[in-house]
Amino acid sequence: MASLIAILDLKGKPLIQRTYRDDVPASYVERFLPLVLDFEEEGQQVTPCFSSQGIHYLHIRHSNLYLLALARRNTNAAEIIIFLHRLTQVLVEYFKELEEESIRDNFVIIYELMDEMMDFGYPQTTESKILQEYITQESHKLEIQARPPMAVTNAVSWRTEGIRYRKNEVFLDVIESVNLLVNANGNVVRSEILGAVKLKCYLSGMPELRLGLNDKVMFESTGRTARGKAIEMEDVKFHQCVRLSRFENDRTISFIPPDGEFELMSYRLSTPVKPLIWVEAAVESHKGSRVEYLVKVKAQFKRRSTANNVEIFVPVPDDADSPKFRASTGSVQYAPDKSAFVWKIKQLGGGREFLMRAHFGLPSVKSESDFDKRAPISVKFEIPYFTVSGIQVRYLKIVEKSGYQALPWVRYITQNGDDYSLRTASEKGSAPIAPI
């Protein structure tokens, strides 16, 4: 449990704060940033949880703000950190942007939210949709005032009753992000697929939904044989609306969805993935005065698919200047702030292969012992109508007691994860690797 929650600007000044327990004086909020600076000065890492003088500081960053929780007891750190993320999420959904200005403009309602979302340091209701039903900007006459929605204490704490849509629809997005690390020698060191099933639900009443996937474990446990490929998910995580016990029993994904947009489930596969987009770069440096790159990109997926908005980031030395580029497709830009150049290809067809050359001048002459470590090449891309794992939505059944017909729409997309990187070979002329 947290004793105090505060939102601070980057200078460490509290913009708004709320005390939940008396065991931590409010003034400790202002010690946060000086402590962080002290750690940095001493060359220590600033970790998300640290303690000083018996007070524990847990914090996250959101754009130009710190969200800080103080505690004196042996708090559940995961709970508090996730709560801070939820608070951020709720405030963003309320005010679109969470920044210094929006906090000042809405301080009264933020106090109300802080009072409602946490009591005595225990997180309570953190569903923005539900909060919005009874904590609003509009003034309430005490006569016709808001009441706590049933959902606050209901078993279905994420959906309220009486929702009506003229047209009942569900949009389902299956998004797979590929994380991959390729070594300088071309071997895939690590790869994983992070999948997410996101829903946009525009459904009336209290609908019961059931989602069917080509889940291998489900087919095996029910003794059915899959038509086509079945996939084996290593780990599945569900939104709290999914009945976990039913999933455990017969792998059925059944739920009453929240209204609007939410992430129904996420899954992870660590089956080896062939790099969908392969990039290799040959680097040649000429006596430390100029450097040349030859970059090759290859789309290693089926011809019928196309990767959109491919961006290849190739790191270059910090001081590289006078860039010259020649690419067989797309456009190339130098991004000195990122110490990289970016090769952008709007559409990259499956099986296609392209080359580009880059040339830079290097003003400062490097000494031999200079340890030039370059970041790996990273790639961004999107491949629509395609999932790398082969996951498929077999059905989405929607049942509501009023008996309406609802249409589910499904879309698939595969994209890069936050770490799709290929390490470059060490530059020619760097220290040779000597055998013992």
Added chain:
Amino acid sequence: MTSAQDGKFFQRGKTEELRAELQAAEGKDKKYIKRKTALKKIVANITMGNDMSPLYTDVVHCLGTPLLEVKKMVYLFLISYGRSKPEQITYVIPNFLQDCNDRNPLIRALAIRTMSYIPIPSVTDALAETLRHCLKDRDAYVRKTAAICVAKLYVADPRRTEKAGYVEMLRDLLLDSNATVVANAVAALSEIAERHDGVSFQLNLVVANKLLAALNDNSEWGQVYILDALLRFVPQEHADAEIMAERIVVQLQHANSAVVLTTIKILLYLMNYVENRRLIEHICKKMGPPLVTMLSSGPEVQYVALRNILLIIQRRPMVLKNDVKVFFCKYNDPVYIKLAKLEIIYRLARAENAPEVLAELQEYASEVDIDFVRKAVRSIGRLAIKVEEASSACINALLDLIDTKVTYVVQEAVIVIRDVFRRYPGRYEGVIPKLCEHMDLLDESESKAAIIWIIGQFSDRIDNADDLLDDLVYTFLEENVEVQLALLTASVKLFIHKSQKPSVKELVHKVLKWATEEIDNPDLRDRGFMYWRLLAINPATAKEIVLAEKPAITTDSDRMDRGALDQLLLHTGTLGSIYHKNPETFIRGVAGRSLPDTPALNNHSRAVLISTGRGAQYMNPPISVAAGPIEPSAGPSTVGNQAPSSPEADERLLPSGSDGQDADTSIDKDRDADEHAAPTRPPAPMDVNDPYSNLDGAFGGYIADGPRPMQNRGQNNDLDDLLL
């Protein structure tokens, strides 16, 4: 929802002006807009940290306004200043009580919640009266708020709250028909029981099952409170634990990492009471994937997960046994994540995956962050010590790194290579010339001491050892004590090896004279005298003692003590699990936790059980946490300098202690031999009052996994031990 535009109210307001504004609003005020504006200005001033307490009576006056927004602002004001005006608050109490009987449950709950945040007697008295009804309110929203209020009341006045029967009423709420109310009652009861003077809160099988039934109808936070409370269920039979574990294992699929980590905590706890090996294996297998998935969350959650994983894999090595690759660092990981991953990578390294691990560590050794690079280099050496099959490859890697001539890389490499020499005597000494070539790059005492130790130890094989040492001795008086000690011992060793050389004689004489005459440090001086006498009285004995065979070192013992782990894992997911410290060591007045000893407790867990009496915490002076139990990321330079605060530290190969050990081990030869003969090491002596005294250094820093003498080899390798 659209944004309001209240930023304009953030102007420092004079209290007189604000008062006038409030009073003006008492006149004609359509829709109470003026009053609302004035109040907003006041709240904005509170937010800015300006004292608005002089406006107390004026603000309270607004309570009559039939507007929820106004009411909430007045209540907020009262939470901020109510306690400073104990006399005046009595006027507000009737308003509170009226609200407690409002038709709207939102208002009823708001009233008791606000009252409970003002801990002064008159308010508490009034709250106590009305809370009795609120705990039985027909609306669950009020009941769930009332449950938490009991915990607050308890903090204000424990004895009275207990006497008045509120704790009993909370217990009744455990059987409430509404799951959210149950969860909040559980949270409140746990809080009360957590205090050292608190009431006891144990769950029997019936109540525990009832709570489990409420689990699925709860919000994610409610699930955390209920799962957490399952720690208070003490299995009397294996079956109790087994059934419970099977029932909660599905919560590992929850999207909220707090739910998952709390579930893991309970599973780890219950596994101590499970007999069925297959079930234990099953649970271990189930725990791995959700832990890996947490590595895809934000860095803060990742960090919590990583620190916990480091503990979990020591206690249950089956978890994540084959998953070393998922811990390979991403280029953009924050450094604290990389460091946490590095420790796990090292721990998961074994002969089968050593080549991949080594390749990865080599990659890290050329990254940008110095701290990370140093630890990566050090890990390569530790890998050589841990995995014999990989040692040659590791040495090659270290030599390549030395070729880069990057000073901090070379220093780290020299330090670990010294340990490698001790682990594999007679195997890699061929690389010494290469180390000596780069001696001029060493400018930190730890690495200097390391190369000096190497030169001294192998001075019979290094042709120009005397020249090298002579150079190093040149700055003897300016060096710090760690280096001085190393120089002293090294020159004595050199003399024993090459006593016939006059220049060597001169050198050792010079050093001994300095150490005994010019130095104030008693340790150094005494050692100087000892060596001097030894050499003077009987050079043959001196040789035997100074060049005695040293026990080889290993990393077998680098796992934490099992009993201590069992105890620490009862705090999985909490701050303690991040600092790797039991909460009673850093929080005053907290009762320690230990596995309750029941017939269902596994023999393996019982054998290492550390029990905490309820009185124990009073004997533990709360440690000062000035620097805090922060993540052990002390700079590398301090790594070797850790004071030998724990018994283990004596056995650890401390750079400064290595010389001492030469003498120590041989003087105490008998003791040493005994220990070698004994199959298991006797438990490290502990401070009776402090069962954790031996943990102290165990997690202090990177050195926690540092090499130590090979005395208890095999002790931890028993397969049963890994499983049960």
